[in-house]
Amino acid sequence: MSQELPKAYDPSTIEQRWAEYWVKEHLFDVPTPETTHDSAKKFTILLPPPNVTGRLHMGHMLNQAEMDILTRWHRMRGETSLWVPGTDHAGIATQMMVERQLKEEGKNRKDLGRSAFVEKVWAWREVYGGAILDQMKRLGASVDWSREYFTMDDRLSPAVNEAFVRLYEQGLIYRGAYIVNWDPSIQTAVSDLEVEHEERLGKLYHIRYPLADGSGSIVIATTRPETMLGDVAVAVNPTDERYKHLVGKTLILPLVGREIPILADDWAKPEFGTGAVKVTPAHDANDFAIGQRHNLPNLTILDETAHVLLPGSPYHGLDRYEARERIIADLTAQNLLVEIKDHTNSIGLSQRTGVVIEPRLSQQWFLAVNKTPNTGGDSIAAKAIAAVAQGHIKFTPDQYRKTYDEWMKNIYDWCISRQLWWGHRIPAWHCKGCAGITVSRTTPTTCGNCNSADITQETDVLDTWFSSGLLPFTVFGWPNPDPDTGMPDLTPDLATFYPTQLLVTGFDILFFWVARMIMLGTHFMLDVPMPDGSPRTLADAVPFREVYIHGLVRDADRQKMSKTKGNVINPIDIIERFGTDAVRFTLASMASPGTDIAFSEARTEGYRAFANKIWNAARFLFMNIENAKTAGYNTTINPGGPSFAQFAKGGLSSEARPSSPALHETLALPTDTPLETRWIFDRLSAVSSVVERALADYRFDEAANAIYQFFWGEFCDWYLELVKLRLNFTEGAEKNAITALTLASLVGVFEAALRLLSPFMPFLTEEIWHALYEGKPPAKSIALTRYPQATDFPADPIAASAMQTLQELIVTVRGLRKELGVPEKEPAPIVIHANNRIVALTDANQDVLAKMARVQAVEFASEPLTGTNARSTADFDVAVLYERQIDIPAERERLTKDLAKYEKGLAAADKQLSNEAFTAKAPAHIIEGLRKQSTETRILYDKTKAALDALGN
CATH class of the missing domain: 1.10.730.10 (Isoleucyl-tRNA Synthetase; Domain 1)
Structure with missing residues (x-):
């Protein structure tokens, strides 16, 4: 390259070239260290893995820009800086994408079968899955591309299997029927974190349930009348005088004819609706809890697609909302609908599809986060809480530490199964003979309980966040089992780069990912020894030392970006217009x-x-x-x-x-x-x-x-x-x-x-x-050079003070010239009144004044300067000698305003300095600063008063 630069700066001609150069030259690759005892300081950071289906948005760009700035800074400071990139297989999003593609072809995944469908997803990923990482390369992210991971690649999948099996063996993973958030569109359970709540105006339906003995009725209130088909009881509060005499009796379930009991339970709130609530354990989390307390049956009346599943019923096969309309009509016809009221309700929506979530009883796999492992030690949640409470992980801003702590202390068992075909298939096999479950690291040929060969693998896959929660240690080679003990052992990478130093992320995945990583990291890594062979403590089992939570990128009006509002900004479009930098x-x-x-x-x-x-x-x-x-x-x-x-x-x-910066001496x-x-x-x-x-x-x-x-x-x-x-x-x-x-x-x-x-x-x-x-630069990239430090350059407070005075003089003269109407290119002499230091400074820099303020010559006055062509500062008076009529009323107005400003400043300073409580507590430099400011303001006040007096009336 030569020193010649094109006349015009055009980022489009340089950015792509350098982005390709950095990747081609492997400038930011960090090889596995030869020794785990390398004393060089490390900076390790993981990219929050974007979905393999994703495209860059402004949130990504903020997140990656901050990570890149920090990584480049640490690298230039001489630290071994490793930024690990990768993508998440995004179970729900990717399956939806491929199913949508199949639908356009007139097919669905069931037409293909599971194996062929998974092959098609892999093929889709090969074509489209790297788009967002290609965009990262275009943005110049200084990551180690040689370490790029995919959460279902051949390195990570075995680690995910191992983690599941270990947790199962420790008694922390179990399978059971529980109420889950069910997405009828993609027909899978989703976590509480994947449900967005929205206030909507709905209806509250009051329905009459007749007593079986014909002595009367109870009116219940519900927002979901279609679920009454699965009612198994009606609950009233034991303290509610209206219903005490009815507890133990039975009701006839309208439209169905089944007898159901009236029971007493504290969940029923006398003040809500009629005080009596229908109990549908298979379709409501609170009702499920009531059912558990009272040993009630669970009756599922909606299928995976939220259609009524009651063969023989007139409602069988109807969509839940169609069934609702038919049921309301039939209740009205039978005179059992008492009234309908408007009612604002919080509706749960699937974050992925936008459809209304249906609470549904389902067999799922759970991770018991509050249970003590059968191997001993604290629960997963307890270790994660302690890691932050003991200061091993720092949150910035600190407010998120409290948010994290509150959520962790109220955490439920984690539903880790999803009813998908794309993802890490759960390594469990069901026996048709004894109904037992065999969990294994390798594919078994027979049941572990009865040795039957009639076994089939679990169809569910693991929650995407389970595999991504393991990333801080799986990307560095965990589990690496010891050949003698089978226990996880260190790899050189794990010994060197774990824990990572920092996680940069948004608030939206604080619980999705950040908390999961802390739970899994502190649980699994406590079993991995330190490089010197000593046991690992909680302080070194954490996945990262710090979490920095950045804000959202909003539009110019501070509105959250959304496709609905039409205010989404595509960063690639902005980059093409203005450049990445x-x-x-x-x-x-x-x-x-x-x-x-x-x-x-x-x-x-x-x-x-x-x-x-x-x-x-x-x-x-x-x-x-x-x-x-x-x-x-x-x-x-x-x-x-x-x-x-x-x-x-x-x-x-x-x-x-980069980890060995040249020795540097102050200039x-x-x-x-x-x-x-x-x-x-x-x-x-x-x-x-x-x-x-x-x-x-x-x-x-x-x-x-x-x-x-x-x-x-x-x-x-x-x-x-x-x-x-x-x-x-x-x-x-x-x-x-x-x-x-x-x-x-x-x-x-x-x-x-x-x-x-x-x-x-x-x-x-x-x-x-x-x-x-x-x-012929001294390094392949400026990114591999030393970052400037304060000690690299000579601090010169005397020169700084002198230059500040000179700049103030130049700016004052420029302002005077403008007020006096001096033509821009016409030099004019000035007069200065100041102390000897400033006089000497001015005299020595007349060439500077001539260039920067068009000063023709400098005269020095022994007395303060006043008049319409003069200005005063705390350090000097200066006048521009130029014959022009001044607007005296305007000048008087200006000086009067200045005088009022100085009076206000003096009063404020005096008030603070005379406040003994303030002066006793304030730092010395604050007090000294106030006194200096007060002195300078007094000088300006006196000079302005003299100038105003000189103008006369």
């Missing part, structure tokens, strides 16, 4: 713990302009390097060499690994270094410190904004303009040390700033960085 920087600039992001295209357009600003700065720099070459200056850019290298240190040798500047150069290095040191702290606290917004202000405001708007005074390569100009020093400093600061920006804008910085080294 601009979109990443937009998300980073708005991302902080606990806050959602209102994504704005206008803001993205602004950061596209920011990238263009940097591009133009690079072109300016390269132009001056070429001018220097022509003038005979040494322009070798070679870290470790004698010229620009001393200011552009930090690159690794081409042979060095020492010559004593005659110009003020602006000493200042920019001080600012570079300061901003490096700010970014370091911000990223450590996941304040992406603070880090991005600090870099933005430095690169655009301080480097481009100030430093680049000032160095033009020092760079003189015109024909006949003699080479001089200041020109050489300035150019070297300019290159060094720019190169360091590129490295500072690199995790946020990897494509732009890679392109310019390679061009800077003319195709």
